[in-house]
Amino acid sequence: MKLWGGRFDKKNHPLFQKFNSSLHIDYHLSLYDILGSIAWSKSLLECNILTISEQSKIENALKMLIEEIKINPTKMLDSNVEDIHSWVEFRLVDMIGNLGKKLHTGRSRNDQVTTDLKLWCKSIIQDILICLKKIQYTFVTQAESSTHDIMPGYTHLQRAQPITFAYWCLAYIEMFKRDEERLQDAFKRVDISPLGSGALSGTFCNINRKKLASYMNFSQVTQNSLDAVSDRDYVIELLSIASISMMHLSRFSEDLIFFNSGEVNFIELSDDVTSGSSLMPQKKNPDALELIRAKTSKVYGALISMLVLLKGLPLSYNKDLQEDKENLFSAINIWMDCLNISILVLQSIKINTSSCLEAAKKGYSNATELTDYLVQKGITFREAHHIVGKIVLEAIKRNDALENLDISIFKKYHILFENDVYEKLDMISCLNTKKSIGGVALDQIFKNIQLIKDRLSIKSI
Ligand code: ARG
Numbered sequence: 026m027k028l029w030g031g032r033f034d035k036k037n038h039p040l041f042q043k044f045n046s047s048l049h050i051d052y053h054l055s056l057y058d059i060l061g062s063i064a065w066s067k068s069l070l071e072c073n074i075l076t077i078s079e080q081s082k083i084e085n086a087l088k089m090l091i092e093e094i095k096i097n098p099t100k101m102l103d104s105n106v107e108d109i110h111s112w113v114e115f116r117l118v119d120m121i122g123n124l125g126k127k128l129h130t131g132r133s134r135n136d137q138v139t140t141d142l143k144l145w146c147k148s149i150i151q152d153i154l155i156c157l158k159k160i161q162y163t164f165v166t167q168a169e170s171s172t173h174d175i176m177p178g179y180t181h182l183q184r185a186q187p188i189t190f191a192y193w194c195l196a197y198i199e200m201f202k203r204d205e206e207r208l209q210d211a212f213k214r215v216d217i218s219p220l221g222s223g224a225l226s227g228t229f230c231n232i233n234r235k236k237l238a239s240y241m242n243f244s245q246v247t248q249n250s251l252d253a254v255s256d257r258d259y260v261i262e263l264l265s266i267a268s269i270s271m272m273h274l275s276r277f278s279e280d281l282i283f284f285n286s287g288e289v290n291f292i293e294l295s296d297d298v299t300s301g302s303s304l305m306p307q308k309k310n311p312d313a314l315e316l317i318r319a320k321t322s323k324v325y326g327a328l329i330s331m332l333v334l335l336k337g338l339p340l341s342y343n344k345d346l347q348e349d350k351e352n353l354f355s356a357i358n359i360w361m362d363c364l365n366i367s368i369l370v371l372q373s374i375k376i377n378t379s380s381c382l383e384a385a386k387k388g389y390s391n392a393t394e395l396t397d398y399l400v401q402k403g404i405t406f407r408e409a410h411h412i413v414g415k416i417v418l419e420a421i422k423r424n425d426a427l428e429n430l431d432i433s434i435f436k437k438y439h440i441l442f443e444n445d446v447y448e449k450l451d452m453i454s455c456l457n458t459k460k461s462i463g464g465v466a467l468d469q470i471f472k473n474i475q476l477i478k479d480r481l482s483i484k485s486i
Pocket residue numbers: 047051107108134135138342344346347348
């Protein structure tokens with residue numbers, strides 16, 4: 026069954042029919058297609074194309090169809106129609122007869138499909154915003170319990186300066202906050218109704234498009250129908266936000282895989298998010314995190330394929346646009362799954378406080394403080410840097426931390442070293458020198474935790 030056929034003498038080849046069909050993908054839009062159709066029927070009533078009783082019959086039948094779909098969301102997959110729009114119309118005609126054939130007056134599948142997809146995007150954006158809030162909440166909870174867990178911070182994957190596990194958590198909150206903001210911004214552009222654009226140049230029906238948009242909870246209407254039926258920028262925007270956010274999840278995964286490695290041993294991942302080896306009984310592998318890292322590539326793939334799909338496409342609607350949904354649906358599902366799995370992993374991490382502290386000490390991550398010590402005593406920074414470099418070299422040769430060196434060794438390199446140098450080298454005092462906004466000093470961390478909790482509306486514990 027088709028929505029067209031009058032000008033054709035021959036039937037479609039079964040191979041082409043299968044190739045052309047999008048029902049197996051766009052059936053996910055069924056509820057939005059029906060909601061858009063109910064809204065459209067109201068506009069048809071307002072411009073006297075439908076009578077009150079006709080509109081109410083159509084609306085009631087469509088509402089019954091929603092109930093049918095809620096009971097069996099994949100029921101349409103048994104049919105061999107071209108797409109979800111065709112399926113809804115045929116079911117309507119089954120239910121109320123010829124009257125159902127009036128519904129498509131003045132409407133095209135071109136404005137219909139992008140309306141459905143925007144409604145789907147609006148709903149999924151709300152779901153993802155909740156996941157992004159949850160992951161930030163999980164990070165801040167983890168941060169609150171690890172404010173004193175000192176570990177090395179890295180540059181070039183070399184131990185650089187001491188930080189705390191809490192500070193590492195707060196860094197990721199910044200990233201997911203930006204993802205949240207990007208998504209809220211993108212929402213504004215998704216929230217513009219294309220319905221009433223017709224095939225490409227508008228509709229002959231004298232409908233009030235703003236009223237029609239409000240029936241579907243859109244806050245604005247598109248201003249050019251040629252653009253409205255061709256536009257898939259919002260799909261690209263969503264995929265690019267997903268890609269950036271997946272990059273954050275992938276870096277998070279990589280950090281944790283490293284922290285969890287036998288060589289580093291800063292954390293232990295819980296049994297419920299790790300797997301074993303079929304051969305090596307001792308293994309406990311960070312599969313969840315490795316999969317997040319891998320699945321990131323699929324989301325990038327979806328973004329790239331959408332950019333390529335659109336780049337040479339002439340205005341306005343082309344069937345190429347049918348291929349927008351499969352990648353979008355799968356990428357968004359991956360993103361949500363990875364956010365939820367990351368939350369699980371994070372909730373169950375055990376921090377190995379002593380290995381973290383030992384690594385921070387052994388890594389000479391307090392060498393910068395030793396330089397600052399000399400600078401405060403009047404030595405130029407460059408000279409102090411050189412002297413401390415020499416002391417670090419000696420400590421490496423002795424295989425000892427800076428704070429374990431005898432004062433006589435410090436004095437060998439500069440007479441201004443006194444016993445107060447050991448306070449400077451203490452890890453907590455190293456942290457507390459970084460008092461600037463965004464720094465690692467404990468006070469700053471506590472302030473930041475409070476700000477985040479207020480933003481996420483979490484009551485103080
Ligand atoms: N299944 C189509 C899609 O997803 C619906 C629009 C079809 N429009 C058309 N003129 N053939 O894009």
